[in-house]
Amino acid sequence: MPTCQNCGEKWTWKQTIKTLFKLKCPHCHVKQYESASSRKQGAIFGLIPLILLPIIIGFEFTMSTTLIFAVVLVILIFALYPFILKLSNQQEPYW
Numbered sequence: 001m002p003t004c005q006n007c008g009e010k011w012t013w014k015q016t017i018k019t020l021f022k023l024k025c026p027h028c029h030v031k032q033y034e035s036a037s038s039r040k041q042g043a044i045f046g047l048i049p050l051i052l053l054p055i056i057i058g059f060e061f062t063m064s065t066t067l068i069f070a071v072v073l074v075i076l077i078f079a080l081y082p083f084i085l086k087l088s089n090q091q092e093p094y095w
């Protein structure tokens with residue numbers, strides 16, 4: 001789980017999901033940024049659907065099955081994201 005770099009408080013899974021798009025600390029209300037290393041991991045994470053997509057197409061699932069699969073995958077990625085998220089006080093350069 002991510003730890004606020006400003007106040008040192010650990011965010012719970014629920015708190016992280018709640019502030020996923022703003023990344024504002026629920027304890028000290030200071031804006032946090034995703035660290036560069038965490039962002040790299042996140043990018044690999046985002047590639048999973050792209051890797052899985054040809055496999056799904058290869059199996060020739062019906063449209064509705066593919067859709068359900070995609071929704072489950074998105075939920076899964078969001079659910080796991082707090083575990084890989086690391087915070088930083090400043091916006092770090094991409095590379």
Ligand SMILES: [Zn+2]
Binds near residue numbers: 006009
């Ligand atoms: Zn904080």
